[in-house]
Amino acid sequence: MPVGSRVSTTLADFGVRSLVTHALMAVGFIGAVVSGLFIEGQVGTISMVAFINFTAGLWISHAIHSLGNAAIDDEYNGVLFEVLNRV
Numbered sequence: 001m002p003v004g005s006r007v008s009t010t011l012a013d014f015g016v017r018s019l020v021t022h023a024l025m026a027v028g029f030i031g032a033v034v035s036g037l038f039i040e041g042q043v044g045t046i047s048m049v050a051f052i053n054f055t056a057g058l059w060i061s062h063a064i065h066s067l068g069n070a071a072i073d074d075e076y077n078g079v080l081f082e083v084l085n086r087v
Helices: 006-010 014-038 041-070 079-086
Strands: none
Touching (some): 014 079
């Protein structure tokens, strides 16, 4: 019997974690574009920069995590192949 919930055992797969991280990056980037275009003044600028920084932080952390995953010789071939395998 696996330890942890169904979500934690699903997230143990690097491909699932990669898809979740890319989805969060997409939401962050869309938030940056929307806040930059539709929120006026300094609040819009600060919101856009915050969303861009959030997205960049996720990108950097995912890149570092991918380097660690490459060392264990997993079957992960990139997020596009993960999406194609699930469709």
